[in-house]
Amino acid sequence: VRLDLALVGFGNVARRFVALLGERAARLEAECGITTRIVAVRTRRHGTAVDPDGIDPSTLLTAPGSLDGLSAVRAPASTADLIRQLAADSELRRLVVVETTVLDVRAGQPAVDHIRAALSSGAHAITANKGPVAFAYRELDQLARSRGVLFRFESAVMDGIPIFNLVRETLPAVRVIAFRGVVNATTNHILSAMEAGEPFERALARMQAEGIAEADPSLDVDGWDAAAKVAALGNVLMDARTTPPRIARRGIAGLDASMVQRARGRGRRVKLVASGSMAGGRFEGRVEPEELAGEDPLARLDGTSNALLLETDLPGRLLVTELDADLTQTAYGLVSDLVAVRRRL
Numbered sequence: 001v002r003l004d005l006a007l008v009g010f011g012n013v014a015r016r017f018v019a020l021l022g023e024r025a026a027r028l029e030a031e032c033g034i035t036t037r038i039v040a041v042r043t044r045r046h047g048t049a050v051d052p053d054g055i056d057p058s059t060l061l062t063a064p065g066s067l068d069g070l071s072a073v074r075a076p077a078s079t080a081d082l083i084r085q086l087a088a089d090s091e092l093r094r095l096v097v098v099e100t101t102v103l104d105v106r107a108g109q110p111a112v113d114h115i116r117a118a119l120s121s122g123a124h125a126i127t128a129n130k131g132p133v134a135f136a137y138r139e140l141d142q143l144a145r146s147r148g149v150l151f152r153f154e155s156a157v158m159d160g161i162p163i164f165n166l167v168r169e170t171l172p173a174v175r176v177i178a179f180r181g182v183v184n185a186t187t188n189h190i191l192s193a194m195e196a197g198e199p200f201e202r203a204l205a206r207m208q209a210e211g212i213a214e215a216d217p218s219l220d221v222d223g224w225d226a227a228a229k230v231a232a233l234g235n236v237l238m239d240a241r242t243t244p245p246r247i248a249r250r251g252i253a254g255l256d257a258s259m260v261q262r263a264r265g266r267g268r269r270v271k272l273v274a275s276g277s278m279a280g281g282r283f284e285g286r287v288e289p290e291e292l293a294g295e296d297p298l299a300r301l302d303g304t305s306n307a308l309l310l311e312t313d314l315p316g317r318l319l320v321t322e323l324d325a326d327l328t329q330t331a332y333g334l335v336s337d338l339v340a341v342r343r344r345l
């Protein structure tokens with residue numbers, strides 16, 4: 001089956017995803033019955049390419065500057081209109097919108113609108129962006145069900161580690177009661193550097209120079225990225241009906257390096273811990289630096305490693321760990337979402 005892809009956002013994740021589709025094309029076809037064709041690519045500042053007959057992936061990956069020159073047809077100014085136009089094209093019967101724009105922590109926009117436009121016009125939608133699940137999971141999930149299409153977001157939390165699929169596919173009838181994890185790589189790196197005595201500001205500047213932290217690192221160091229992950233996990237796994245601003249949040253910017261170093265000296269470690277639980281029918285989500293005992297499984301994580309401890313009512317406590325994540329894991333999460341779409345057809 002051929003899936004027609006409309007890529008909204010074409011940065012690090014989407015580029016690795018397109019490359020991975022090429023690298024794994026033979027296996028995807030033989031084992032999953034999937035071939036793909038890219039029919040549109042939309043960016044914020046690098047133009048738009050639209051061609052219902054398909055855009056060559058290697059031309060796309062090597063195009064210098066704007067993508068406009070790769071277009072066979074004129075694209076509407078609004079991304080939602082572009083999605084609706086593609087979905088209305090009878091030649092593109094299996095359209096999948098692949099949303100990888102940047103996280104907006106105030107309202108999850110415009111990603112929520114992109115997903116809404118896709119689902120409401122009968123296209124499937126997959127995303128690596130936490131915004132849609134953190135802000136509008138319930139609405140988008142219901143919309144997808146009512147239109148008979150799929151909405152999937154496996155790489156939004158813990159990259160390619162199948163945390164949502166783990167619960168959905170392999171833990172039927174199980175209730176998740178609480179979770180607790182370390183889910184942000186940048187703060188993990190900075191805290192490790194602070195343990196070695198480096199002050200916060202210097203550790204952060206070095207992470208930026210090494211390309212680990214973003215140019216604007218506030219999403220990470222102020223705990224917003226982790227809060228969006230808490231909201232996403234809560235909404236999907238526990239029907240929390242929450243949003244990132246409602247997660248109690250403290251980042252690592254005010255932390256004193258000598259405190260972090262002293263904890264290390266006592267065999268303990270300071271980590272930015274993200275957690276969620278149900279109390280009296282209400283979801284309580286939290287992000288804050290915590291000093292952990294050395295034997296706590298979350299204390300052993302370094303760098304880009306993530307872990308999430310799920311507390312459940314039947315199989316008890318499950319620890320899911322991702323060691324040394326990189327872009328390939330994130331791109332793989334999107335590929336697994338594509339396979340989920342194929343299985344649904």
Ligand SMILES: NC(=O)c1ccc[n+]([C@@H]2O[C@H](COP(=O)([O-])OP(=O)(O)OC[C@H]3O[C@@H](n4cnc5c(N)ncnc54)[C@H](OP(=O)(O)O)[C@@H]3O)[C@@H](O)[C@H]2O)c1
Pocket residue numbers: 008009010011012013014042043044045046047079100101102103110128129130155156157159326327330
């Ligand atoms: N990087 C990771 O390891 C990782 C892991 C898990 C999840 N994620 C999530 O995946 C998403 C993408 O990450 P990334 O690293 O690929 O980001 P990125 O490199 O900054 O790329 C973002 C892309 O989105 C485009 N864009 C931004 N706003 C847009 C808009 N309003 N309409 C259309 N396009 C828009 C940008 O266009 P321009 O090219 O014109 O700027 C760019 O192509 C983010 O939500 C991130 O949180 C990333």
